[in-house]
Amino acid sequence: MAQAPALPAGFELPLKQRLPRIGSIDQVAVEARAGELAKRSIKRDAKLWALELAIRCCDLTTLEGQDTPGKVAALCSKAIRPDPSDASVPSVAAVCVYPNLVPVAKERLAGSGVKVASVATAFPSGQSPLDVKLRDVEDAVAFGADEIDMVIDRGAFLSGRYAHVYDEICRVKESCGDAHLKVILEVAELGTYDNVRRASLLAMAAGADFIKTSTGKLPGAATLPVHLVMLEAIRDVYEETGRRVGMKPAGGIRTSKNAIQYLVQVHETLGPDWLTPDLYRIGASSLVNDILMQIRKEKTGAYQSKEYFTND
Amino acid sequence: MTEVAKRGGAPVPADWTYAPAPESRDVVSLRERYGLFVGGEWLEPADTYTTFSPATEEALAQVGQASPADVTNAVGAAREAFAVWSSLPGSERAKYLFRIARILQERSREFAVLESLNGGKPIKESRDVDLPLAAAHFFYYAGWADKLEYAFPNRTPRPLGVAGQIIPWNFPLLMLAWKIAPALAAGNTVVLKPAETTPLTALLFCDVVRQAELPAGVVNIVTGDGATGAALVDAHVDKIAFTGSTEVGKAIQRRLAGTDKKVTLELGGKAANIVFDDAAVDQAVEGIVNGIYFNQGHVCCAGSRLFVQESIADTVVEKLKRRMATLRVGDPLDKNTDVGAINSRAQLEKIQELVAAGRDEGAEIYQPPCQLPEKGYWFAPTVFTNVAQSYRIAQEEIFGPVLSVLTFRTPDEAVEKANNTPYGLSAGVWTEKGSRILWMAERLRAGVVWANTYNRFDPTSPFGGFKESGFGREGGLHGLAPYLDGVTHA
Numbered sequence: 001m002a003q004a005p006a007l008p009a010g011f012e013l014p015l016k017q018r019l020p021r022i023g024s025i026d027q028v029a030v031e032a033r034a035g036e037l038a039k040r041s042i043k044r045d046a047k048l049w050a051l052e053l054a055i056r057c058c059d060l061t062t063l064e065g066q067d068t069p070g071k072v073a074a075l076c077s078k079a080i081r082p083d084p085s086d087a088s089v090p091s092v093a094a095v096c097v098y099p100n101l102v103p104v105a106k107e108r109l110a111g112s113g114v115k116v117a118s119v120a121t122a123f124p125s126g127q128s129p130l131d132v133k134l135r136d137v138e139d140a141v142a143f144g145a146d147e148i149d150m151v152i153d154r155g156a157f158l159s160g161r162y163a164h165v166y167d168e169i170c171r172v173k174e175s176c177g178d179a180h181l182k183v184i185l186e187v188a189e190l191g192t193y194d195n196v197r198r199a200s201l202l203a204m205a206a207g208a209d210f211i212k213t214s215t216g217k218l219p220g221a222a223t224l225p226v227h228l229v230m231l232e233a234i235r236d237v238y239e240e241t242g243r244r245v246g247m248k249p250a251g252g253i254r255t256s257k258n259a260i261q262y263l264v265q266v267h268e269t270l271g272p273d274w275l276t277p278d279l280y281r282i283g284a285s286s287l288v289n290d291i292l293m294q295i296r297k298e299k300t301g302a303y304q305s306k307e308y309f310t311n312d
Numbered sequence: 313m314t315e316v317a318k319r320g321g322a323p324v325p326a327d328w329t330y331a332p333a334p335e336s337r338d339v340v341s342l343r344e345r346y347g348l349f350v351g352g353e354w355l356e357p358a359d360t361y362t363t364f365s366p367a368t369e370e371a372l373a374q375v376g377q378a379s380p381a382d383v384t385n386a387v388g389a390a391r392e393a394f395a396v397w398s399s400l401p402g403s404e405r406a407k408y409l410f411r412i413a414r415i416l417q418e419r420s421r422e423f424a425v426l427e428s429l430n431g432g433k434p435i436k437e438s439r440d441v442d443l444p445l446a447a448a449h450f451f452y453y454a455g456w457a458d459k460l461e462y463a464f465p466n467r468t469p470r471p472l473g474v475a476g477q478i479i480p481w482n483f484p485l486l487m488l489a490w491k492i493a494p495a496l497a498a499g500n501t502v503v504l505k506p507a508e509t510t511p512l513t514a515l516l517f518c519d520v521v522r523q524a525e526l527p528a529g530v531v532n533i534v535t536g537d538g539a540t541g542a543a544l545v546d547a548h549v550d551k552i553a554f555t556g557s558t559e560v561g562k563a564i565q566r567r568l569a570g571t572d573k574k575v576t577l578e579l580g581g582k583a584a585n586i587v588f589d590d591a592a593v594d595q596a597v598e599g600i601v602n603g604i605y606f607n608q609g610h611v612c613c614a615g616s617r618l619f620v621q622e623s624i625a626d627t628v629v630e631k632l633k634r635r636m637a638t639l640r641v642g643d644p645l646d647k648n649t650d651v652g653a654i655n656s657r658a659q660l661e662k663i664q665e666l667v668a669a670g671r672d673e674g675a676e677i678y679q680p681p682c683q684l685p686e687k688g689y690w691f692a693p694t695v696f697t698n699v700a701q702s703y704r705i706a707q708e709e710i711f712g713p714v715l716s717v718l719t720f721r722t723p724d725e726a727v728e729k730a731n732n733t734p735y736g737l738s739a740g741v742w743t744e745k746g747s748r749i750l751w752m753a754e755r756l757r758a759g760v761v762w763a764n765t766y767n768r769f770d771p772t773s774p775f776g777g778f779k780e781s782g783f784g785r786e787g788g789l790h791g792l793a794p795y796l797d798g799v800t801h802a
Binding site for chain 1: 327330332591592593594598
């Protein structure tokens with residue numbers, strides 16, 4: 001991923017004066033457009049291509065209180081070789097874990113090319129003092145995380161303290177060092193598409209390498225219209241500044257069909273340049289097996305039962 | 313797809329080319345030859361002509377060219393059926409209409425495929441727009457059939473008799489539904505003439521009429537060209553309902569002057585789609601695309617004049633061009649096609665002529681790169697910028713996928729320019745400001761004003777024009793009145 005300047009041209013401070021130009025989203029129309037794009041019929045070669053891309057873009061995730069080194073080790077094996085019986089199936093992009101489990105993941109993934117992503121900044125609520133959040137990030141980076149998935153302070157955002165949110169993202173970005181920063185907006189708590197767009201632009205202006213929909217801890221995580229709103233924000237930043245910011249929907253994407261619908265949106269909104277794990281990720285846990293099942297079906301013409309795919 | 317690199321064993325093609333996803337034609341069984349549907353029977357016409365698929369120029373079937381005598385015959389059958397149909401209780405008529413609506417739903421795939429085959433429109437539109445709306449019209453007017461006294465309180469609504477109905481080729485089945493459903497609900501019988509180039513779904517509808525066991529002669533379908541239409545206008549009918557070009561509409565009105573036949577006309581348009589600088593820009597761009605490229609722009613209410621507030625004109629045009637590049641033009645039966653074939657050679661030539669005029673007058677043309685099929689009638693989505701109000705492309709109805717972009721500075725100027733046309737069928741307003749929507753809607757001289765959307769239709773909502781876009785309303789309660797005596801226009 002290309003390292004971006006923290007403050008791209010066109011998004012300089014003071015931010016307050018710039019926010020009114022951010023524009024708005026029409027709810028009915030954006031949902032209609034997302035609905036239209038979801039009807040694309042992707043078949044044969046095109047479907048197989050999309051399924052393999054979806055695997056390559058996956059951030060295989062486990063974020064549970066009950067995560068153990070054993071669980072994470074198993075997940076890492078899955079990440080490297082999702083389908084042990086088919087070597088042509090690529091590795092996923094990254095494994096996403098809590099900071100404490102980064103060392104285990106790092107060790108198991110060494111040399112595989114699969115990245116380690118860690119959530120941080122008092123995930124999932126973000127309701128802690130800034131120094132705690134920064135320490136959280138620093139620890140995860142010190143443990144070897146390649147990527148940091150931070151959460152924005154929704155309390156500050158919803159009370160209109162945009163500059164506070166902005167400053168916090170900037171500080172986290174500094175603490176990341178060389179690690180890439182994904183900024184989680186937690187869209188289910190933002191309430192409106194207008195807010196999603198505003199938070200997306202804010203995060204990108206503050207230096208996010210990726211913007212991400214959700215923690216996965218709330219119902220109503222990633223949805224197709226929210227995804228579209230964020231892609232359009234990314235497109236506007238690219239048009240205005242030439243900077244390419246990545247996108248990561250997370251939470252609730254469980255089927256191949258749904259994953260392809262997300263990829264179609266990327267393809268028809270941002271274009272083929274974004275169809276790469278460098279700029280697009282899907283945060284998921286159960287999705288991978290459904291994709292494997294579909295890949296095998298496309299290749300052999302027959303469905304196999306769930307028992308033929310490993311649960312990790 | 314060409315493979316350019318290998319990573320982790322996975323093929324990485326240069327880009328993602330969607331594989332063809334054609335809807336199967338097998339659901340449609342075409343006959344070689346279609347007669348005229350008169351009095352519940354198929355009559356053999358003296359003359360026939362060939363109907364084609366505009367996407368491939370493939371000959372689909374032979375259909376009848378109804379003569380004046382055939383038309384007289386059909387009107388006679390309708391007249392005979394009128395006695396039976398008009399004396400049925402409204403609740404009985406409703407049963408038939410509900411039945412037609414349900415059959416249309418059941419056979420929707422068959423109708424959608426045939427509509428795309430014969431008319432060239434993308435299957436996703438015939439499947440998701442034409443068919444559901446056609447069924448919805450029958451459902452809606454079925455509900456009114458036994459409530460006419462309540463629709464027009466303190467009146468005695470009576471059916472007119474026989475309605476002659478002439479419909480266009482852009483929404484063949486939907487226009488049939490718009491015409492037949494209110495007429496039948498009100499107790500009239502009909503003789504309908506489909507457009508010359510798109511008769512097949514109307515002829516398939518005759519199967520539905522039979523399947524629904526509608527009394528013979530209540531619905532009669534006569535196919536043919538303009539001469540058949542003229543014969544229907546001159547025949548012994550009580551009302552003419554016409555949807556089509558302003559030119560033909562004027563000719564019909566001249567012909568009917570001095571007769572006691574009632575008439576409603578739904579004619580051309582040159583609608584203004586007005587985008588203010590506070591609009592949700594990406595959604596407005598979708599609305600612009602839907603306004604002009606929906607059904608290849610073969611829409612009387614198409615948003616063919618785009619007025620953008622000057623302060624955001626560059627942004628909107630840039631976004632529009634990028635969006636146009638993602639439009640998929642091609643096989644109407646492919647489920648991923650966004651823009652299908654132009655309906656006929658004649659229409660294609662008309663579009664080409666006006667586009668050439670636009671270039672000559674000095675407008676700047678943009679067409680996204682797209683490969684058009686070699687056979688059939690095709691025209692790439694087109695946008696003209698630097699258009700002046702006086703250019704032909706800003707004045708005349710093109711009825712194709714061609715958009716003219718103009719700019720304005722203030723709301724007053726937007727209204728003035730939008731109304732500065734002989735037409736007045738529809739308009740669109742894009743702004744986040746609710747009060748401005750109402751302010752604009754009060755001042756725009758158009759039958760329909762859409763706010764933050766475009767080309768939305770619903771059977772409960774009246775549709776019709778101002779000025780040269782015609783008179784009379786279709787849809788809603790208003791759509792019943794033109795088929796009833798003893799009521800004032802609601």
